[in-house]
Amino acid sequence: MKLAHKNSLVPVFYADTHNLHQPLYEYDRGLQIPYQEIPRRIEAAKAALCALPFTKLINPSRRLTEAFCLNLHAAALIDYLKRSSIQAAKLQQEHPDQGEVYLTPWIYPLKPAMASGLRNSPEAMGCFAFDLYAPVGEHSWEAVFASANLAFTAADAVLRGETQIAYALCRPPGHHAGYDYTGGYCYLNNAAIAAESLLPLGAGAILDIDYHHGNGTQEIFWERADVLYVSIHADPRAEYPFYSGFAEERGGKAAFDKNLNLPLPMGSGDTVYLHALDKALAAIQNMEAQWLVLSAGYDTCHEDPTTTFTLTDAVYAEIGKRIAKLQIPVVIVHEGGYAVEANGRLAAQLLSGLFLN
Ligand code: SP5
């Protein structure tokens, strides 16, 4: 980044509210396993980022409004999240002996005719969640909104010219959340909310380096020529979310070639990855992006328990370094990463690579 910014501290946006959202279990082909998207992930990232000499922690007040979210999401989705949290609280009160209550969908409308009745029923979860990985507890809405608020306030700091780099410690993550659905640990699309708030600076780009394709982000900006979405992820023929992330998906009519998917083979390593990164950065440079939102997932690393890429620590610093060459403001939004401590180590590598170059 520009020399001037080395004199100012990089703001790291954090809210402890995320701890209130703590589902216990998920299902892996019928096996009940611990929920992988756990609070310690973001606590590890917070600790590592705070330990850097050039950062300052910010606990922002609530500045995001539901009205702003409606630029990205359906009102029905927000209603659904609020209603489900209330429903979970009631159930929790009725069953104090049950431990933490997290609602999950139990009936999915596979055909439109099935959705019409279900949508307005008290059992509508299957109309708003595309998988089982986004359960809703009594405090989930509060945590989800606070997480989105971090992305919003981080982007706003850049918009106001207070900083050229900001890090939003979002939890729950967001890139699988689409216009009107949740899934894959995601409820509201934090990166999309950051991108939308940066538009007064002109057209820009979202670079998604999470291991999984950001199906939600792609969908939200599909017809939008002012936001380029570029994603490097595992081949959706073999990996979640399976239904999107293919190279052939290049954007809607109004925004053709404003969507760039760079799927990589299962088990990809450093060399292949950095080659794809250069392609991604070239596309961002070509469209003359005025800002970048980085959807930063660390589930690409060699020790992630849920994925197959084998990236070494040095790659994350290198990603930061290469992004710095774009010479545009960057809002980093935390996404996935399930090797708990790696979230800290790699976030610090990435931010150091970006800031110190
Ligand atoms: C934000 C983010 O990284 N979300 C990831 C959601 C995907 N996790 C659910 C997939 C788990 C499937 N387990 C099958 C493992 C096969 N070895």
Ligand code: ZN
């Ligand atoms: Zn992921």
